[in-house]
Amino acid sequence: MKHLILFFLFISTTLFSQKITIFDAETGKVVEGVALYNKSKTVSAVSDKNGMADITSFSNETIYFSHVSYAQMTEKKSAILSNNNIVYISKESEQLDEVVVSVFKNEAKTNRIAEQIEVIKTKGIQKIAAQSSADVLAVIPGIKVQKSQFGGGSPILRGMESNRVLLVVDGVRMNNAIYRKGHLQNSITVAPNMLDKTEVVFGPTSVTYGSDALGGVIHYYTKTPKISDKKEVKTSVFSRFSTVNSEITNQGSVELRFPKWASFTSVSHSDFGDLQMGNNRSHGFDDWGKIFYYSENLNGNYKETPTLNTDPNLQRNTGYHQTDILQKFFIPLTQNTDLKFNIQYSTSSDVPRFDRLAELTDPSDVSSLKFAEWYYGPQNRLLVSSQLNINPKKSWLQKGTITLAYQNIQESRIQRRFGSLERSYREEDVDVYSLNGDFTVPLAKNRNLGYGFEVAYNDVGSTSFGKELNIVNNQIQGFSNDFNVQSRYPDGGSSYLSSALYMDYRQDLSDKSTLNSGIRLTNTQLRAKWIDTSFITLPDSDISLNNTALTATLGYVYKPIRGWQLNAVLSSGFRSPNIDDVGKIREKSGRLTIPNVDLKPEHAYSAEIGLQKYFNKRRFKVGANVYYTLLNNYIYRDFFMQEGGLVLQYDGETFDSADKVILANVNRGTAYITGFTLNYQGKLYRNWTTSGSVTYTKGKTFDTKEPMSSIPPLFGNFDVNYTIDKFESGVNFRFNAKKDISDFNIDEGIDNHDLTPFIGVDPNDGEDVFFGSPSWYRFDVFSRYNLNENITLQGRLDNIFDKHYREFASGVSAPGRNFSLSLIASF
Secondary structure (H helix, E strand, C coil), X not given: CHXXXXXXXXXXXXXXXXXXXXXXXXXXXXXXXXXEECCCCCCEEECCCCCEEECCCCCCCEEEEEECCEEEEXXXXXXXXXXXXXXXXXXXXXXXXXXXXXXXCCCEEHHHCCCCEEEEEHHHHHHCCCCCHHHHHCCCCCEEEECCCCCCCXXXXXXXXXXXXXXXXXXXXXXXXXXXXXXXXXXXXXXXXXXXXXXEEECCCHHHHCCCCCXXXXXXXXXXXXXXXXXXXXXXXXXXXXXXXXXXXXXXXXXXXXXXXXXXXXXXXEEECCEEECCECCCCCCCCCCCCEECCCCCCECCXXXXXXXXXCEEXXXXXXXXXXXXXXXXXXXXCEEEEEEEEEEEECCEXXXXXXXXXXXXXXXXXXXXXXXXXXXXXXXXEEEEEEECCCCCCCCEEEEEEEEXXXXXXXXXXXXXXXXXXXXXXXXXXXXXXXXXXXXXXXXXXXXXXXXXXXXXXXXXXXXXXXXXXXXXXXXXXXXXXCCCCCXXXXXXXXXXXXXXXXXXXXXXXXXXXXXXXXXXXXXXXXXXXXXXXXXXCCEEEEEEEEEEEEEEEEECCXXXXXXXXXXXXXXXXXXXHHHHCCEEECCEEEECCCCCCCEEEEEEEEEEEEEECCCCXXXXXXXXXXXXXXXXXXXXXXXXXXXXXXXXXXXXXXXXXXXXXXXXXXXXXXXXXXXXXXXXXXXXXXXXXXXXXEEEEECCCCCECCCCCCCEEEEEEEEEECCEEEEEEEEEECCEEHHHCCCCCCCCCHHHCCEEEEXXXXXXXXXXXXXXXXXXXXXXXXXXXXXXXXXXXXXXXXXXXXXXXXXXXXXXXXXXXXXXXXXX
């Protein structure tokens, strides 16, 4: 009888025990430590190391799922049991403060972070029909993007640009030793449709990322495969056509899912034709930006003189094409250890430097183009990285990530003037080796310690040469002669080594407040050597710079009552001079920049206050962030004076320091940048959502009372969306206020004031007078329809009223009216 009773107990337990398994919706791995409870918290359970939890004791009620790294979710018990006892939890929620971000290397919910952070994910990227990843950044609150040519995009964060803003992809810093002061095009070397999300943190974040992160950090996260209990093959196709530049983009992806490993392969190719500018010139400048003549010296053709443009609104020499390849492997070695392999390759055709090809030798003669050829050679970026995620759950190490990476970046610049057969080549090849370790350990409940290290070594090669063209029947048939050309960077080679240790600490002081703090010690070492001194002779042909910086941050989050959150941040940052700062030689707009081997690091000290108010059960929020940044020893491009004067030859031109045409980067005293961003986002009512932002920035030097460069005018972005069943539609409004010419920095030339509307000549000194950046606005609409669970069609009409405008400091006019049609399919 006893054995019979035990048998029936065993059978009943087996039959009626209700165990479920909880999986990560992104990776497919089981999740340990998920807390389950009912509404009254009278019944609870916790998932074990296999992700399993027993819900037998729960009645047929709603079960709450909670985990520190995941968004809280609820599910009916009956629904779970009908779904094969499986639950997927994710790091995203309708409650905006539940969003989990990784931008500080260790995952945390936004309601525990004091800094201003913005996130855009896959669906949002698809919605805006971004032709490049720079276009993705342009819709993020607080970011302005400058373009010197269509194949580019230089993000501006809080008045900081180029090498003062850090780009990161999948945990590996993209900034290298030749990231320049001014404008960059490197942000486009990741295809937008390969991105899972983009996270942006504003303000100095040098504690986490080291040098360069003065304005903020932009972190691209590419898509990652996930494992599955059963073998699966997932495929996707993306295709888009745009009328404004005859864009054709095609992308195909294949994801292989297995219990022990997973793979994701994606190939994207975009072909862009010449860009049509807007025709509606409501700003009142009839000819501003129009292209009356252009160069036909492309693809081996030779044309001695500029060609008349039959459509001045068509920006000839803006087209190019780009190919991006992504290969990822995800291998869970054990329950607590994962390995990721990441291979990325991006290449392009020659990319015409549009603003230089439109440069005139005589501003009064629209046919007097200066350059017959000026283009970037194929821009190549290779990244190979391995990332080991460990979860030993020891007292000294809860979890960590070790990233070993290699990058190779190849850039080149090719130029030739009208009236000359001499073509010059300048080529750069950068190898970057890096090793990062980022670790966390929970000291107690709601107390976390993070620590890590970083070592990055840059090896820079810079070569230059000249070729004299051999012309036969207006075709280039090889070369007839060679000549010497000054290299852009030290021709004897240069290197840049950065090594750092950091520590950060986060603690919930109470259920209403959280303290964030951190400290980082960084050392940089720069070596460079010049061999050819036939053009420019320096006091010392071998240079060596060694700099050390200690940076810190202190943040505080306070939630006085439900629905309110106050943030405050004090932080310091620095940027150590790189090879471009110290050793670059280049000409632009008749001015020559030469090396200065005596540069020292620039430092930033920032204070920020943020306010957020939540509504509608935390599904809608209104926020404001106000900041003030003090720059000390800031690096500034200034006129270079030398006792006795200086006369230099460069690309056949003579530059005399007496004419104030020779510049160099120098350290100045102090300057400030201040501003604010107001934003809102969330649900309006049922199917209606909305978001919007307004950003204002101001910057000025204390020592010279000049405006700082890269300070955009007031700008904003607003949209409203409606979703019902398979249909989604929305309208977007973007605007940019005027920036007076008096607010431009004229000396550095970074703001390209001479590319704003020309309004005459000053009768007192004979100098050209420019208007500044005119205000503009535009409306866009989009619609998306899911034909079925596998196929989606999307259409957009951008710049509906065909407005002509230029983004601040840009050398190319923005796209005119554009219709794009996208097909998104997954199987």
